[in-house]
Amino acid sequence: MAPKKKSANLLRCPTCGMLVQLKDEDFPFCSDRCRKIDLGKWAMGVYKISSPILDPDVLEDLGGLGGGGGDSDES
Numbered sequence: 001m002a003p004k005k006k007s008a009n010l011l012r013c014p015t016c017g018m019l020v021q022l023k024d025e026d027f028p029f030c031s032d033r034c035r036k037i038d039l040g041k042w043a044m045g046v047y048k049i050s051s052p053i054l055d056p057d058v059l060e061d062l063g064g065l066g067g068g069g070g071d072s073d074e075s
Ligand SMILES: [Zn+2]
Pocket: 013, 014, 015, 016, 017, 018, 029, 030, 031, 034
């Protein structure tokens, strides 16, 4: 029954691996900077995935392909 509450209240910052206390306002990050860095990674990942879909040029291409389908009907 060794009291290990210390480890229970500590986590490592996902960004830099620094020990962070549960009471820290930026928990589980060691600082607001590391929090933003982690959020930035997510934002970049999401952007990479959604970019091709939200890209107006891609949507235009898709629309052009759909309209071009009329060729088969006209033949
Ligand atoms: Zn950190």
